Amino acid sequence: xxxxxxxxxxxxxxxxxxxxxxxxxxxxxxxxxxxxxxxxxxxxxxxxxxxxxxxxxxxxxxxxxxxxxxxxxxxxxxxxxxxxxxxxxxxxxxxxxxxxxxxxxxxxxxxxxxxxxxxxxxxxxxxxxxxxxxxxxxxxxxxxxxxxxxxxxxxxxxxxxxxxxxxxxxxxxxxxxxxxxxxxxxxxxxxxxxxxxxxxxxxxxxxxxxxxxxxxxxxxxxxxxxxxxxxxxxxxxxxxxxxxxxxxxxxxxxxxxxxxxxxxxxxxxxxxxxxxxxxxxxxxxxxxxxxxxxxxxxxxxxxxxxxxxxxxxxxxxxxxxxxxxxxxxxxxxxxxxxxxxxxxxxxxxxxxxxxxxxxxxxxxxxxxxxxxxxxxxxxxxxxxxxxxxxxxxxxxxxxxxxxxxxxxxxxxxxxxxxxxxxxxxxxxxxxxxxxxxxxxxxxxxxxxxxxxxxxxxxxxxxxxxxxxxxxxxxxxxxxxxxxxxxxxxxxxxxxxxxxxxxxxxxxxxxxxxxxxxxxxxxxxxxxxxxxxxxxxxxxxxxxxxxxxxxxxxx
RNA sequence: GCGGGUAUAGCUUAGUGGUAAAGCUCCAGCCUUCCAAGCUGGCUAUGAGGGUUCGAUUCCCUCUACCCGCUCCA
Numbered sequence: 001x002x003x004x005x006x007x008x009x010x011x012x013x014x015x016x017x018x019x020x021x022x023x024x025x026x027x028x029x030x031x032x033x034x035x036x037x038x039x040x041x042x043x044x045x046x047x048x049x050x051x052x053x054x055x056x057x058x059x060x061x062x063x064x065x066x067x068x069x070x071x072x073x074x075x076x077x078x079x080x081x082x083x084x085x086x087x088x089x090x091x092x093x094x095x096x097x098x099x100x101x102x103x104x105x106x107x108x109x110x111x112x113x114x115x116x117x118x119x120x121x122x123x124x125x126x127x128x129x130x131x132x133x134x135x136x137x138x139x140x141x142x143x144x145x146x147x148x149x150x151x152x153x154x155x156x157x158x159x160x161x162x163x164x165x166x167x168x169x170x171x172x173x174x175x176x177x178x179x180x181x182x183x184x185x186x187x188x189x190x191x192x193x194x195x196x197x198x199x200x201x202x203x204x205x206x207x208x209x210x211x212x213x214x215x216x217x218x219x220x221x222x223x224x225x226x227x228x229x230x231x232x233x234x235x236x237x238x239x240x241x242x243x244x245x246x247x248x249x250x251x252x253x254x255x256x257x258x259x260x261x262x263x264x265x266x267x268x269x270x271x272x273x274x275x276x277x278x279x280x281x282x283x284x285x286x287x288x289x290x291x292x293x294x295x296x297x298x299x300x301x302x303x304x305x306x307x308x309x310x311x312x313x314x315x316x317x318x319x320x321x322x323x324x325x326x327x328x329x330x331x332x333x334x335x336x337x338x339x340x341x342x343x344x345x346x347x348x349x350x351x352x353x354x355x356x357x358x359x360x361x362x363x364x365x366x367x368x369x370x371x372x373x374x375x376x377x378x379x380x381x382x383x384x385x386x387x388x389x390x391x392x393x394x395x396x397x398x399x400x401x402x403x404x405x406x407x408x409x410x411x412x413x414x415x416x417x418x419x420x421x422x423x424x425x426x427x428x429x430x431x432x433x434x435x436x437x438x439x440x441x442x443x444x445x446x447x448x449x450x451x452x453x454x455x456x457x458x459x460x461x462x463x464x465x466x467x468x469x470x471x472x473x474x475x476x477x478x479x480x481x482x483x484x485x486x487x488x489x490x491x492x493x494x495x496x497x498x499x500x501x502x503x504x505x506x507x508x509x510x511x512x513x514x515x516x517x518x519x520x521x522x523x524x525x526x527x528x529x530x531x532x533x534x535x536x537x538x539x540x541x542x543x544x545x546x547x548x549x550x551x552x553x554x
Numbered sequence: 555g556c557g558g559g560u561a562u563a564g565c566u567u568a569g570u571g572g573u574a575a576a577g578c579u580c581c582a583g584c585c586u587u588c589c590a591a592g593c594u595g596g597c598u599a600u601g602a603g604g605g606u607u608c609g610a611u612u613c614c615c616u617c618u619a620c621c622c623g624c625u626c627c628a
Contacts, residue, residue: 011621019565019579025619031601032619092555092625099556100624194624203555205625228628263555263625270628277628345627359627370627414628432589440590461587490581494589501589510588528588535589 010365013427014268016443020503022046022423022453023269035265035273037416042503045453045484047276047419050333051255053450054278054413057329058253064309065251065280066244070232072257073213076223081388082231082381084224088207092263093190097148097197101263104202108173110193116145117176117193124175131159134179149196150189151179158182209259209273225259230410233281234381237393248395248406249309249318251282255415267366269416276415282322283406285397286379287314293400315355315407319376322411323358326372330360334448339425341368353380362421371421372413379405422451426504432535445504446533449552455483456549457500457508463489472511475527475542482546483553497530506532506552509545 017023021040025032039047059067079085091104102110111117119141123133138155151158161184162169168188169175180191180198189198209225212218226232233252240252255278265271290297290312297314298304304313305320313321327337341361350357357375361368382393382405394403426445433439449455458476460468469489476487486505488496493510500508510528517524529540529548540548 014620015565028619031617034619094556094624096556098624101556102625200555205555258628260628266621266626268620271626272628275628279628349627361627373627412628417628434589442590459588464584464586492586492589492591494591496590497588498590513587530588537588 009427010268010424012429013365013424016427016445016502017043017268017423035262035271037269037272039419042453043419046422046447046451047415049451049453050418050422051276051278051415053333054329055253055255057332058251058280064246064249065253065282066240066246068233068236068240068252068254069256070229070236070254072226072259073211073223074226074232074235077388078231078235078385079208079224079227081384082234083384084208084227084231088227088260091202092205093199093202095148095192095195095197095199098192098195100192100194102193102199104190104199107190107193107199111176111191114193116142116196117191120151120176120179121172124169124172124179127169127171127175129159129162129169129175129179131162135159146191146196149180149191150182150198152196154182157184160184205263207260207262209261227260228258228279228412229254229256229277230279230281230412231381233279234385234393237283237382237385238391241395248397249282249284249313251280253278253280255279267364267369269420270364270366270369272416275417277412278415279410279412280322281381282318282409282411283395284313284315284318284409285400286404286407289397289400289402289404290314292402315376315378315409318409319356319358319374322409323360323374326360326374326411326413330371332448333422333451334446335362335421335425339363340371343370351375353377362417362424364421364424369417370414371417372411374409374411377408377410379407381408382406422447442498442501444501444532447504447506449506450554452504452506452553453484454486454500454503454505455479455507455553456545457486457488457496457505459487459493459496459508459510460489461493461510461512467516468511468513471515472509475509475511475545478542479546479549483549497535501532504532507549508532514539515542 020042022043024038024040026036026038027033055067058065092101093104094101119137123130123137134151135155138152142149142152146152158179162178165178169178177188177190180196181189182198192199208227211223211225212221213223214221233254256276257274258277259274262271262273265273287297294312298310298312298317300316300320304310304317305324309321330340331337339362343359343361345357345359355376355378357373359370360372362371386393386405393405395406396403426447428444428446430442430444431439432442456479458472460472462468472487476485479485497508508530510530512528513519514523515525515527525542526539527542528537530537
């Protein structure tokens with residue numbers, strides 16, 4: 001792999017994506033739109049292949065998962081139940097001094113962990129300030145640690161203000177605020193955890209896209225473009241259950257668009273405002289039910305999760321099983337385990353409803369970033385919808401003879417991130433030496449044949465020989481029924497090979513004079529099969545082409 | 555949202571207050587018996603909008619997009 005600076009590598013990848021028609025900027029002729037990207041002809045094929053492989057592995061190759069395709073706009077109460085209306089509108093503040101952006105609701109939590117803030121708190125227990133201590137600190141340590149804190153910038157003035165406003169200093173936090181405020185009167189400010197500077201008033205950051213249902217477009221008609229596809233699965237849980245003859249444990253999966261007004265769309269398509277998700281909600285029995293049935297749940301130390309699913313698996317084993325399944329799937333489309341990282345969220349990072357979350361990350365040129373999260377969510381979501389809708393989400397388990405709200409394991413992947421990872425992983429600038437000893441760069445996308453946008457390039461060796469062209473066209477028409485092929489007769493054969501290298505086409509077939517029997521009947525109806533990665537060629541019979549190619553792409 | 559940078563053809567880059575240059579790519583043709591060959595011809599650009607000026611791609615302002623930080627977790 002390349003050793004060039006990562007920025008350059010990413011820029012080259014972006015450039016290639018445009019040049020070969022993988023990814024374009026949305027609305028480009030109008031100047032583009034921040035956070036939106038389009039897929040060109042090659043990108044559309046690539047993305048389609050990836051989604052179909054996921055869908056096939058989830059639904060068709062399994063007995064225990066069914067599919068769903070829900071609408072993007074749903075009843076707005078869904079997002080109240082899911083918590084998105086609250087959690088997706090974080091108030092944010094900017095520090096006037098260091099310009100950093102912080103979540104207003106997390107400032108005091110952050111200040112709990114900062115040493116300089118700890119010092120201040122210890123100097124004003126219950127709000128009663130140790131004036132001498134503060135003065136000394138402000139003129140020594142404070143000067144080094146937080147030069148932008150009001151107390152540090154003007155110790156005497158701020159302490160005088162504190163004395164004047166002592167009636168307000170009723171708690172550690174209130175005193176802290178007074179010590180962070182430069183003005184002698186007026187509203188108190190909150191200190192920036194990074195530098196002690198003043199933070200701006202909290203500004204609401206609304207991450208959900210709003211729209212109106214109905215032409216009247218009044219406040220009562222507000223709805224949201226879904227910020228994730230998962231909620232639709234929970235909302236349709238009962239319908240699927242009653243129509244699909246499924247039994248817990250089982251899953252419902254969905255692929256679809258989701259929308260988030262990201263604060264900072266960045267890193268090419270990595271964080272987009274319109275993006276696509278592939279999500280599975282896999283419903284399992286609560287551990288208590290397993291214990292009642294089997295005495296205890298299987299534990300990870302028994303080697304569970306590496307076998308096929310067993311009836312005594314509790315949530316921990318199911319969670320691990322899905323982590324492993326997802327790694328296996330990534331491997332099957334060309335993302336080796338060694339290219340990925342696994343990150344177990346620490347207890348304090350977990351969402352309040354999550355019991356465990358594992359992130360699968362890819363080492364992008366711009367940093368190691370998340371592709372998929374696999375969360376054990378308990379029964380939070382179904383319970384929320386039960387509460388908000390007033391409809392029962394309970395499942396009657398005939399085996400255990402009990403009713404319960406199932407728990408869930410949620411593998412949730414970003415399609416567009418995965419596409420970008422596949423491109424980054426596949427990209428290589430290879431130095432090759434030609435016949436004359438000249439060194440040149442060959443740009444190749446080493447896509448796995450399963451995801452490659454074009455599976456095979458088909459060329460007549462020369463375009464001015466009708467027999468060659470005719471044979472090549474016949475092969476094209478034979479293969480195109482089964483896969484995406486690309487026919488090309490222009491320019492020199494080497495140029496055509498290199499073009500396909502850049503498009504990531506794993507195989508090329510060339511019809512030459514042997515193919516039409518000019519050099520003896522034993523070579524008639526054979527062609528050259530050229531392999532992208534090794535650039536080697538072999539002679540194969542036309543009749544063997546289709547079975548060979550299918551074995552590579554299925 | 556804040557701060558810093560960038561914007562010239564499909565791509566990579568020149569350049570100037572007065573006609574915008576090149577390489578690669580692409581298209582057409584000739585030639586060509588397996589790895590970006592050669593020859594001929596062709597298409598295509600100053601991100602958008604204002605201003606200063608006789609005249610702006612160049613100077614000034616605004617906007618937009620992209621890149622880098624703050625933030626983020628599909």
